[in-house]
Amino acid sequence: MDAFLRPKNYFLADKVTAAEVTSVYHTVQHATSYRAGDCGTKLAPTIYPDSDIAKRMACGRTMAEAIVTDVLAPASVEDCLKVLKRPLNEQREATTKAHTPFFSVASDASNHGTTKLFPLSVRYWTPDLGVQMKVLDFYDDSDETSAAIHNQIVTKLEENGLGLDMISAYSADNASLNYGRYNSVFQKLKENNGCILKANCVAHIVHNSAKHAGDRLNIDIENVVNKTFSHFSSSAKRIEELKSIHTFVEIEVPA
Incomplete structure (x- = not known):
């Protein structure tokens, strides 16, 4: 009889669990x-006093x-690996060799x-899916040499069953450690x-360009920024005009 007559709150525990996981995902x-x-x-x-789910939710920091x-992290990695291990052209003619998606690291x-x-x-x-970017791993390592970084990349990819022959590009900042002519991670x-x-x-290239360009200017950049802020902050009318510009170029207005 118990198999047919479920308690009133039989499925409530699953709903509470789903709510807790969704709340953490939102965080x-x-x-x-x-x-x-x-x-x-x-x-x-307090906000939803008539909700049995809200009353039973308990999701502290730990x-x-x-x-x-x-x-969440294992599920995200699993979904990513399913895509990277599934041949793109498995629906094509049998004479066409199937291959998995190329990816950059x-x-x-x-x-x-x-x-x-x-x-x-x-x-x-x-x-x-179009272009996707996923975090495959997040690790700590006190060794920051090119050999150690290369070894970690190779090891992590092999642990997840991804072939090195499918790597299309390597992305990192422009330090010589990553892109030097000799003994770098890229090499x-x-x-x-x-x-x-x-x-x-x-972003690093743009930052360096702006940095060196600023050094060649004959004006004090910090002084210009301060005067610009003072110009708008002292007038409500000017702030409204600035907001209209933000709206026009579809940029969020800072608080």
């Missing part, structure tokens, strides 16, 4: 803190972190306290795949 999607997400979860029963690292180092962190992302294109990857292209960081 990650908008780059807010676990603390803010925890606060929102505690506030939900639980939210576990959902990200043990549920990108890596960079950033400091988090005393820890050196390296994200490893891939960028690829398929007819159904080491070229030894694995001679067809890999450089995908230099465009």
Whole structure:
């Protein structure tokens, strides 16, 4: 009889779990803190007092972190690998050799306290999804040499079953460590795949261009910025005119 007569709240637990995971996904999607997400979860029963799901939600910082690292991140990587391992032309004639999507890899180092962190992302294109960029791994390594970075990239790709022959390009900042003529990460990857292209960081190039161009100007840039701010901040009418310009060029108006 129990198999046919389900309790009233039989499916409620699954709905609560789905709500908690969705809440954490929202936190990650908008780059807010676990603390803010925890606060929102505690506030939900007050905002929605008639919701049994809101009353049962409990997703503190520790639980939210576990959902990200043990549920959302593995699911994201799994979805990415399914696409990268599925032949693009499997529907074509049998005489045509099927191949999986080509992809570029990108890596960079950033400091988090005393820890050196390296994200490893891939960028690829398929007819159904278009251009996609996914984070494949996120690891820490105190060794920042070109040999260590190259070894980590190769190891992570092989662990995920991705062939080095399908790499189309390598993207990183323009430091000699990454793109130097000798003993750089790019040169080491070229030894694995001679067809890999450089995908230099465009933002870094633009930054360096603006930096060196600013040094050649005969005016004080900082003084110009201060005067521009003073010009608009002292007049409500000028601010409204500035907002209309932002709207015209489809740029979000700063708060």
